Structures are given as C-alpha cells and as structure tokens.
Amino acid sequence: MNDPSTVTTTRDGLEPEIDPVPKGVWQRLRHTEVWQSVFRHPQLDTPRGRALQSFSNVFLHVYPVKVPSRVLRLRYSWRLGYIATVLFTILLVTGIYLMFFYTPSVTSAYGDMQELRTDVGFGQLIRNVHRWSAHLMVLVVVLHLVRVFYAGAYKRPRQFNWVLGMGLLVITLAFSFTGYLLPWDQLSYWAVTVGTNLVGYVPVFGGILSDLLLGGPQIGQATLRRFYTLHVAVLPLALALVLMIHIWRVRKDGFAVHRGSSGAFSEEATQRPGATDPATDQPVDMEVDGTKRVRLLGVVDRESVTAEERLTDDSVFTWPHLLVRHVVVGxxxxxxxxxxxxxxxAPLRSIANPNLTPEPAKAPWYFVGLQELLSHFDPLVAGILVPAGVLITLMLLPYVDRNPATESRNRKFAIAAFSAVLLIAVTLTVIGALFRGPGWTFVAPWDHSYLEL
Ligand code: HEM
Structure with a gap:
C-alpha cells in the first residue's frame, strides 16, 4: 500500500507519483536500486497501480486483477480446487525431503522407512504429512469434481477444462497408487498386488499392460523402480503441466454462474425487455447502485460470465480480497x-513378503469400492468394463449433456443419474473399507476395523 505522506505529484494526470526524496528507513529501502530492480514500479493504491502490480508479479499474475464478488463466497467453490493445489504443493515439498533418504531398491527401501523413524530429523513427521496430504488430495479432488458437476460448471465454455480435470483426477489416483508401493511393507506390497491384478483382466492387452506396469510376472525390483520413476518424475511433471493449463483456462473461461435454458440466468430471461437481473432483482440494462449493467467487449466467449452477467460494480480487487482468503485457507x-x-x-507393517498373503489383502481405500464390486461380479465386468465405462462417460459428459441449464431444477435427469452413481460408489467404498474382514467376509467395524490408510 502507498504511504500517503510520500505521494506528492501526479503522472499523466492520472497516477500519484512517489516522493523522490523519501523519509524513513522503509521508504529509503524501497527507493534503492536493488529493491526497484525486483519490484519494478511504485506500489500505488489506485486501480491502475494495483493492475500494474499484478501484471509485473509472477505470483499475482496467476490471478486476474479483479474477480466477480461472488467468487469470494466460500460456497461458490468451497475452495476445493485451490485446496487441491495447496495439497499438491505440500506433497512436492515433503516428497523432495523424503527423496534425500530413500532408495528404490527392494533390499534397502524398507530399511530407509525405518530409518526415517529413528535417524532422520523430522523424518517420521514429514512422512506422515506426506501420506495424509496424499489421502486428502484424492478426497478433495473427488469433492471438487462433485462440486463442479452439481454447479453445472462443466458446461459451455468449460467443457474442455472438465476433460483436463478428469486427466488430473486420473493422475492424482496414479500418484497415490504408485506412492503406496514405496515403503515396501506387507501393506503396500499386497495393496498394490490387488490393484495391479485388475490390469490383467483387460481384454487382449491385459498381459502386455501388466508386464509393462510390473516389469515382470509379479511385483519386484523392476516394479519398484518403475513406480518410483512414475511417482517422483513422470506424474509430478504431468500434473504440474495439466494443472497449469487447467488454472489458465479457469481464468480465460470466466467464473461459472448458474445459467438455465429456462432459468433465471437463461438468455431468454435476461434479454427480454424489462427482464430483471436474478442476482440483484434490478432490471437488466438499468442502473444498479449507480452503475450500469454492461457487456464487456473483448476476446472472451459470449457465454462466459465476463461477457454476460457481470455488473460494472460487481468485481473486487483480487489483492487483498481473494488473496487474503487464499492465504487463510492455505x-x-x-x-x-x-x-x-x-x-x-503412517503405518509400517513387516517387510514385504510375496509368500505370505495378509488377511484381508485390501486395495488402497479409493480402489476398495472396485474390490467390493469384484467380489460380486465377473472381474472383466467389475474390474474393467464398469470403471472404464464410468470414466469415459464422465470424460464425455460435457459433450453428451446438451442441456444448457446449470441450476438443478432444470437438469433433474443428469443430477439423478450422477447422484445414483455417486451413491453406489460411496456405498461400495464404505462396505469394502469398513465392513470387510478376513476372507472378504462381513465384519462389523465396531468389533474390529480392517481399514488401513
Ligand atoms: C489435481 C486436481 C485438480 C486441481 C489442483 C484443480 C484446481 C482447480 C482450481 C484452482 C480451480 C478454480 C477454483 C475452484 O473452482 O475451486 C478449478 C476449477 C475447475 N475445475 Fe479443477 N482441479 C483439479 C481437478 C479437477 C477435476 C477432477 C475436475 C472435473 C472433472 C475439474 C474441473 C474443473 C472445472 C470445470 C473448473 C471451473 C469451475 C468454475 O469455473 O466454476 N478439476 N480447478
């Protein structure tokens, strides 16, 4: 923020100028060449000054200078995409720390995990934080998908961003799954065995795919090296790249609001003479608090809120309004x-033993719903056709669902179908995680819990 005592002159007749002879250590520091080479222009507390700050700062530049005020509300997005981004950052930082003390070798990996506990400063804590962040990231990314679906935010012009999001979901699952093997204990070995067995059921290519993933007939040194390389190099790069495009597109597509074919934000409703703005109940194209509703001209899709539904006084500066909220949530x-x-x-059972199958051998919790399904149906159906069908349908959803409405009362079929699939997936996961014991028999979780995280 600008210190008013130093603002004395104006530039272009538009902007105040900083006093060339500053007083005080802080002001002097900000006038040194070093400071000004880092922060390239005066920090002026004016609309133009703030915009300049945003454009010239690599971190602020990720954000738009202003956002519609509704973006500040928690229930707009529940900040789930942002929370997933924070978790990914924590995973990168803690993961790099762990890499200093871990070798992907079947002879030393387990020992390295033990040493994290005993010999490495904060080793166990960092491992715990890494593991919890991974579990939470899977959960948060799924919740983010669910939120985007119910908000109808995958519709035009955000169809492709939804597809990118599905890519991020797959990468996140692969991230968690490849990491699961690294401790090389009984839990990790058998969870990954259960998961990778599914690949063998893929018609025609099952054997080739399984060999490619495992590097041999069963999990061993080649698998550990492959999973490690995927986990620390391929997947982080892939996630970072797709995430960059994902976030860039969130900005370019504008911020989603409810718009219905016959609902409050439908074109028909907002464009007919005398129509009212559903957000304010004021007539469209009329004065609202002294500001007029406008259509902004620019290279922006006419369907995005930037083009259609923003009021001239509706936006607020990202800094401080949104950024402060992001810092608090972060x-x-x-x-x-x-x-x-x-x-x-984080758990560490006995060292991996291919000859001793633990009872029950459960997949990681996010795949345990599939394992439950497998106990009822043919592996080809439960392990391949159903998950692939759900994944492909979700990927294509924005192109299949042609209904432009975003509010629930005008998209009852899509909401009912999605909710049914979600309910089945959650039920299967809860049963598999909590109600299954040795021999995949039914157990009550209050008698004994076989859930391993
Ligand atoms: C690593 C995983 C992911 C990260 C880090 C991430 C990050 C973000 C962020 C930061 C936003 C903007 C704010 C917000 O809506 O919370 C966003 C929006 C969005 N995301 Fe994701 N996302 C991820 C996965 C997904 C998935 C799985 C989907 C759906 C298949 C998805 C679809 C979308 C869409 C369509 C938007 C725009 C929503 C709007 O404008 O209201 N994303 N994402």
Missing part, C-alpha cells in the same frame, strides 16, 4: 495435515 490446510501427521503416524 494456512488452514497446512495446519490440518500437520495436526493429522502429529496425531496419526
């Missing part, structure tokens, strides 16, 4: 994973 996420890491340690 700190909250860090505090949460730290607290979980302190309270619950």
């Amino acid at each position: 700190l909250g996420v860090v505090a949460t994973v730290l607290a979980l890491g302190v309270a619950f340690s």
Whole structure:
C-alpha cells in the first residue's frame, strides 16, 4: 500500500507519483536500486497501480486483477480446487525431503522407512504429512469434481477444462497408487498386488499392460523402480503441466454462474425487455447502485460470465480480497495435515513378503469400492468394463449433456443419474473399507476395523 505522506505529484494526470526524496528507513529501502530492480514500479493504491502490480508479479499474475464478488463466497467453490493445489504443493515439498533418504531398491527401501523413524530429523513427521496430504488430495479432488458437476460448471465454455480435470483426477489416483508401493511393507506390497491384478483382466492387452506396469510376472525390483520413476518424475511433471493449463483456462473461461435454458440466468430471461437481473432483482440494462449493467467487449466467449452477467460494480480487487482468503485457507490446510501427521503416524507393517498373503489383502481405500464390486461380479465386468465405462462417460459428459441449464431444477435427469452413481460408489467404498474382514467376509467395524490408510 502507498504511504500517503510520500505521494506528492501526479503522472499523466492520472497516477500519484512517489516522493523522490523519501523519509524513513522503509521508504529509503524501497527507493534503492536493488529493491526497484525486483519490484519494478511504485506500489500505488489506485486501480491502475494495483493492475500494474499484478501484471509485473509472477505470483499475482496467476490471478486476474479483479474477480466477480461472488467468487469470494466460500460456497461458490468451497475452495476445493485451490485446496487441491495447496495439497499438491505440500506433497512436492515433503516428497523432495523424503527423496534425500530413500532408495528404490527392494533390499534397502524398507530399511530407509525405518530409518526415517529413528535417524532422520523430522523424518517420521514429514512422512506422515506426506501420506495424509496424499489421502486428502484424492478426497478433495473427488469433492471438487462433485462440486463442479452439481454447479453445472462443466458446461459451455468449460467443457474442455472438465476433460483436463478428469486427466488430473486420473493422475492424482496414479500418484497415490504408485506412492503406496514405496515403503515396501506387507501393506503396500499386497495393496498394490490387488490393484495391479485388475490390469490383467483387460481384454487382449491385459498381459502386455501388466508386464509393462510390473516389469515382470509379479511385483519386484523392476516394479519398484518403475513406480518410483512414475511417482517422483513422470506424474509430478504431468500434473504440474495439466494443472497449469487447467488454472489458465479457469481464468480465460470466466467464473461459472448458474445459467438455465429456462432459468433465471437463461438468455431468454435476461434479454427480454424489462427482464430483471436474478442476482440483484434490478432490471437488466438499468442502473444498479449507480452503475450500469454492461457487456464487456473483448476476446472472451459470449457465454462466459465476463461477457454476460457481470455488473460494472460487481468485481473486487483480487489483492487483498481473494488473496487474503487464499492465504487463510492455505494456512488452514497446512495446519490440518500437520495436526493429522502429529496425531496419526503412517503405518509400517513387516517387510514385504510375496509368500505370505495378509488377511484381508485390501486395495488402497479409493480402489476398495472396485474390490467390493469384484467380489460380486465377473472381474472383466467389475474390474474393467464398469470403471472404464464410468470414466469415459464422465470424460464425455460435457459433450453428451446438451442441456444448457446449470441450476438443478432444470437438469433433474443428469443430477439423478450422477447422484445414483455417486451413491453406489460411496456405498461400495464404505462396505469394502469398513465392513470387510478376513476372507472378504462381513465384519462389523465396531468389533474390529480392517481399514488401513
Ligand atoms: C489435481 C486436481 C485438480 C486441481 C489442483 C484443480 C484446481 C482447480 C482450481 C484452482 C480451480 C478454480 C477454483 C475452484 O473452482 O475451486 C478449478 C476449477 C475447475 N475445475 Fe479443477 N482441479 C483439479 C481437478 C479437477 C477435476 C477432477 C475436475 C472435473 C472433472 C475439474 C474441473 C474443473 C472445472 C470445470 C473448473 C471451473 C469451475 C468454475 O469455473 O466454476 N478439476 N480447478
């Protein structure tokens, strides 16, 4: 922010200028060549000054200078996409720390995990935080998908961003799954065995795919090296790249709002003479608090809110309004994973033993719903056709669902179908995770819990 005492002159007749002879250590510091080479222009507390700050700062530049005020509301997005981004950052930082102490070798991996506990400064805590962040990231990304679906935010012009999001979901699952094997204990070995067995059921290519993934007939040194390379190099790069495009497109597509074919934000409703703006109940194209509803001209899709539904006074500066909220949520996420890491340690069972199958051998929790399905149906159906069908249908959803409405009362079929699939997936996961014991028999979780995280 600008110190008013130093603002004395004007530039272009538009902007105040900083006093060339500053007083005080802070002001002097900001006038040194070093400071000004880093922060390239005066920090002026004016619309133009703030815009310039945003454009010239690599971090602020990710954000738009202004956002529609509704974006500030928590229930607009529940900040789930942002929380997933924070979790990914925590995973990168903690993962790099762990890499200093881990070798992907079947003879030393397990010992390295033990040493994290005993010999490495904060080793166990960092491992715990890494593991909790990974679990939470899977959960948060799924919740983000669910939120985007119910908001109808995958519709024109965001169809492709939804597809990119599906790519991010697959990468996130692959990330978690490849990491699961690295401790090389009984839990990781058998969870990954159950998961990778599914690949063998793929028609025609099952054998080739399984060989490619495992590097041999069963999980061994080649598998560990492959999973490690995927986990620390291929998947982080892929996720970072797709995420960059995903976030860039969020900006370019504008921020989604409800728009219905016959609903409040439908073109018909907002363009007929005398129509009212559903957000304000004011007549469209009329004065609202002294500002007029406008259509902004520019290279922007006419369907995006930027083009259609923004009022001239509807936007607020990203800094400080949105950024302060992001900092608070980010700190909250860090505090949460730290607290979980302190309270619950990541498990380490006995060293992996291919000849001793634990009972029950469960897949990681996010695949345990599939394992439950497998116990009822043919592996080809439950392990391949159903998950592939759901994934492909979800990918194509924005192109299949031609209904432009975004509010639930005008998209009852899509909401009912999606909710049914979601309910089945959650039920199967809960049964598989909590109600299954040795021999995949039914157990009550309050008698004994076989859930391993
Ligand atoms: C690593 C995983 C992901 C990350 C880090 C991520 C990040 C983000 C962020 C930061 C936003 C903007 C704010 C927000 O809506 O929360 C966003 C929006 C969006 N995401 Fe994701 N996302 C991920 C996965 C997904 C998935 C799985 C989908 C759906 C298949 C998806 C679809 C979308 C769409 C369509 C938007 C625009 C929503 C709107 O404008 O309201 N994303 N994402």
